Amino acid sequence: MNPIMDGKAHVFGNNINTDYIISGKYKFKSTDMKELSVHLMEDIRPGFHREIEPGNFIVGGTNFGMGSSREQAPLVIQAAGISAVLAQSFARIFFRNCINVGLPVIECDTSQISEGDELVVDLGKGVVINRTTGQEIKAVPLPQVMVKILSEGGLAQHFQKHGGFNLE
Amino acid sequence: MGTIAEEILSNHVGKKVRAGEIVVAPVDYMMSQDGTTPLTIKAFHDLGGQKVLDPSKYAIVIDHNVPSPLEGVSNLHKQMREFARKQGVKIFDIGEGVCHTLLPESGRVLPGMIVIGADSHTTTYGALNVFSTGVGSTDMAAALISGKMWFKVPQSIKIVYEGELQKGVYAKDVALHMVATLTANGATYKALEIYGSIIDDLSIEGRMTISNLAVETGAKAGLVHVDQKTIDYLKGKTDVPYKAVYATMDAHYDRVIVEDLSGMGPQIACPPDVDNVVGVEKVAGLKVDQVYIGTCTNGRYEDLEAAADILGGKHVNSHVRLIVAPASKETYLRALTSGIMEKLVRAGASVLTPSCGPCVGTCNGVPSDGEVVLSTANRNFKGRMGNTKAEIYLASPATAAYSAIKGCIADPREVLQ
Numbered sequence: 001m002n003p004i005m006d007g008k009a010h011v012f013g014n015n016i017n018t019d020y021i022i023s024g025k026y027k028f029k030s031t032d033m034k035e036l037s038v039h040l041m042e043d044i045r046p047g048f049h050r051e052i053e054p055g056n057f058i059v060g061g062t063n064f065g066m067g068s069s070r071e072q073a074p075l076v077i078q079a080a081g082i083s084a085v086l087a088q089s090f091a092r093i094f095f096r097n098c099i100n101v102g103l104p105v106i107e108c109d110t111s112q113i114s115e116g117d118e119l120v121v122d123l124g125k126g127v128v129i130n131r132t133t134g135q136e137i138k139a140v141p142l143p144q145v146m147v148k149i150l151s152e153g154g155l156a157q158h159f160q161k162h163g164g165f166n167l168e
Numbered sequence: 169m170g171t172i173a174e175e176i177l178s179n180h181v182g183k184k185v186r187a188g189e190i191v192v193a194p195v196d197y198m199m200s201q202d203g204t205t206p207l208t209i210k211a212f213h214d215l216g217g218q219k220v221l222d223p224s225k226y227a228i229v230i231d232h233n234v235p236s237p238l239e240g241v242s243n244l245h246k247q248m249r250e251f252a253r254k255q256g257v258k259i260f261d262i263g264e265g266v267c268h269t270l271l272p273e274s275g276r277v278l279p280g281m282i283v284i285g286a287d288s289h290t291t292t293y294g295a296l297n298v299f300s301t302g303v304g305s306t307d308m309a310a311a312l313i314s315g316k317m318w319f320k321v322p323q324s325i326k327i328v329y330e331g332e333l334q335k336g337v338y339a340k341d342v343a344l345h346m347v348a349t350l351t352a353n354g355a356t357y358k359a360l361e362i363y364g365s366i367i368d369d370l371s372i373e374g375r376m377t378i379s380n381l382a383v384e385t386g387a388k389a390g391l392v393h394v395d396q397k398t399i400d401y402l403k404g405k406t407d408v409p410y411k412a413v414y415a416t417m418d419a420h421y422d423r424v425i426v427e428d429l430s431g432m433g434p435q436i437a438c439p440p441d442v443d444n445v446v447g448v449e450k451v452a453g454l455k456v457d458q459v460y461i462g463t464c465t466n467g468r469y470e471d472l473e474a475a476a477d478i479l480g481g482k483h484v485n486s487h488v489r490l491i492v493a494p495a496s497k498e499t500y501l502r503a504l505t506s507g508i509m510e511k512l513v514r515a516g517a518s519v520l521t522p523s524c525g526p527c528v529g530t531c532n533g534v535p536s537d538g539e540v541v542l543s544t545a546n547r548n549f550k551g552r553m554g555n556t557k558a559e560i561y562l563a564s565p566a567t568a569a570y571s572a573i574k575g576c577i578a579d580p581r582e583v584l585q
Binding site: 015017018019023024025027028029030031040043044060062066067068069071072075089091092093094096097100101135143144145152154156159163164165167 | 190191202204206207210214215232238240241246285288304305306307308313314318320356357386428438441497509512530547549550551554556574
């Protein structure tokens, strides 16, 4: 994971649920995330996977990732080439799952970001710079425990490194 | 001082912990289903797992996509069976029922426990005073290996529902009302504690409907305290001693909601969000094509009974398809013995194997373009049942049953007064 990332924004609305991220009708068939990733956001934006260039961002409104516990949601976003998800707020299970699989999630004011805006995300400084508008957006800091898991690449890497939880 | 969530987490870590603290706590029971187990197995290996630490604390349930409609699904089911056999863990295979009905019914989840499930509706066991919550596959795998999980001790919202429900108004209506009040993210990262005469009057099954919907407010848990009904429910299901956990008198709540629901009628969640709730009169008369009674929300015995009371001796409207999926084999057998199942079938129901049925769009009743579905499930998102061009409304089993007869959304109080 690169602490400084840049790419184009793909903007979605409020309450984007995990069924929209990857529909239930696909997720039971396969654990091949590359194969499933062509269906990312299919129900609300058909053909979305073709718009993505590697390193792009998904930008949501409030309560991004609400709904099910499916870890396919962050994995499919990763497999589609998205480098991070930015949103006003996140649903709890999705937020944890992103950290666990090493997908950066940035809680910040996304209201002024438009489709196609060029963003720079600096995880170290906790800021998002919108190159298109010049706006600098401050991110809500992650809890320390999540910073630790994310900086080690995810929970699998954390476990491999420490032989179990080493968070307290 | 502490809320139920704070008290349960404190009991598990051996010191008093309060909202906002991060704890690594032992987990008492774990569950994953066919949508999440294959990734749990993958994560288990990625985390370096060899053996499930305590196989007696884990169950795998094949309930979401059963019997398998496709070879890809069949192969994942096979992988789950092999993992269960190799690790010596309990597997509930096809036909046993829905995970959230099976765990309480088999006495696996008990008051005061911490339970995690790789399924968001794991909040259901809150009705039994269990701190239970949904997690992803990697968290599940970490808990299988270590027996633990990290938690942020949640703040709690206290809800008190007073009064007495009208005839024709059920736990599901209370639950939908609760989601509408709190909204889809009103309780994110928080636990709900639900009290009041309305909760006291409900059966354990009814309370499970409410705790089930807690996650639709973003909540981590939907907790109810233990009373005589809880004790009676657990009698015969377990020999394991358990300790009810109560909030202390001086517990601190983020928010307290007190409401009298005596005047509330049946509720309907309109597409495409669960918090988009209106009184039944607002959508009465809307033509429905398919009615589904079942799921972890409303597929238990008293749900089928409420539907059969209305459908018995009648027949569903000629343009309506009625699908019923009992939530467990036990429910199915009881409904067969008592005659409820015969009433439903004679009324025109197409009965599925005990499972999640068509709730998540995998099989067994995908609606066609432009159709309206009235379902007793917990989610009405666009495409949820497998077709983005269909619309899903959510209601109680009684509203669903009466609407199936009328051919349109209808108020069950018309026949129950």
